[in-house]
Amino acid sequence: MTVVLKAVNLSKTFTLGNEQVHALRKVTLDIPQGSFVAVMGPSGSGKSTLLNLLGLLDHPDQGDVVLSGTPTRGLKDDALTLLRREKIGFIFQTFELIPTLSAEENILLTSELSGQLKQARSTLPALAERLGLTGRLRNRPSELSGGQRQRVAIARALINRPSVILADEPTGNLDSRNGREVLEIFQKGVTEEGWTVVMVTHDPAAALCAEKIIFLRDGEIVGETRTASPDARARIEEFVGV
Numbered sequence: 001m002t003v004v005l006k007a008v009n010l011s012k013t014f015t016l017g018n019e020q021v022h023a024l025r026k027v028t029l030d031i032p033q034g035s036f037v038a039v040m041g042p043s044g045s046g047k048s049t050l051l052n053l054l055g056l057l058d059h060p061d062q063g064d065v066v067l068s069g070t071p072t073r074g075l076k077d078d079a080l081t082l083l084r085r086e087k088i089g090f091i092f093q094t095f096e097l098i099p100t101l102s103a104e105e106n107i108l109l110t111s112e113l114s115g116q117l118k119q120a121r122s123t124l125p126a127l128a129e130r131l132g133l134t135g136r137l138r139n140r141p142s143e144l145s146g147g148q149r150q151r152v153a154i155a156r157a158l159i160n161r162p163s164v165i166l167a168d169e170p171t172g173n174l175d176s177r178n179g180r181e182v183l184e185i186f187q188k189g190v191t192e193e194g195w196t197v198v199m200v201t202h203d204p205a206a207a208l209c210a211e212k213i214i215f216l217r218d219g220e221i222v223g224e225t226r227t228a229s230p231d232a233r234a235r236i237e238e239f240v241g242v
């Protein structure tokens with residue numbers, strides 16, 4: 001098993017007025033290559049903080065993130081930016097597309113920034129086909145449905161063939177049908193193309209589409225389950241307090 005992304009003893013504290021908020025406390029986890037892992041937790045449990053640290057968007061106070069075998073602690077911002085561009089694809093709840101650009105321009109923007117435009121252009125047709133976007137590439141985000149916008153965001157995350165995809169509540173703004181479609185895209189990508197996906201979610205149904213669920217509470221990992229395990233549903237219900 002190759003571990004593509006590793007969190008080692010990650011801690012992060014924020015100061016809010018006079019209060020210290022321990023957003024993450026000594027979180028250690030391994031994300032194997034080709035796996036689909038969900039992170040569940042109540043509001044404020046540290047899910048976004050964890051994803052931001054795993055995605056090298058923020059610095060931990062303690063601990064390290066090891067990406068494709070490279071420890072990242074102490075790397076300068078330029079080096080982190082390069083690593084992030086090359087190895088990580090982000091997907092957000094609110095899509096984060098640029099409204100004045102077409103779907104195609106949005107998808108290719110990061111490739112342009114990282115000098116990979118030629119390769120990305122050759123990858124685009126098959127990726128667009130796979131994501132059902134072939135007829136939509138010239139449209140701007142405002143001309144697309146929520147599901148189509150999220151599929152554009154997925155294409156943007158995937159166009160440079162990242163080592164890992166980090167998705168923060170990717171179905172949070174979608175209706176159930178479009179949400180299911182996004183989850184099926186992840187599942188197929190993982191099983192057929194070897195993608196690695198880490199997905200933060202509140203939604204038990206979404207989490208059950210992953211292979212493994214990690215439960216986060218008050219900044220700590222308090223449990224995990226394989227979704228194939230017979231007691232996975234019971235573990236989720238126990239965790240969310242149903």
Ligand SMILES: Nc1ncnc2c1ncn2[C@@H]1O[C@H](COP(=O)(O)OP(=O)(O)OP(=O)(O)O)[C@@H](O)[C@H]1O
Binds near residue numbers: 047050
């Ligand atoms: N930039 C910040 N400054 C101060 N406190 C922060 C900051 N970011 C997060 N926090 C605090 O850290 C804790 C964890 O926040 P985080 O956003 O990681 O939780 P979450 O599980 O993603 O929540 P949600 O599901 O509501 O998005 C919260 O108490 C939050 O208020």
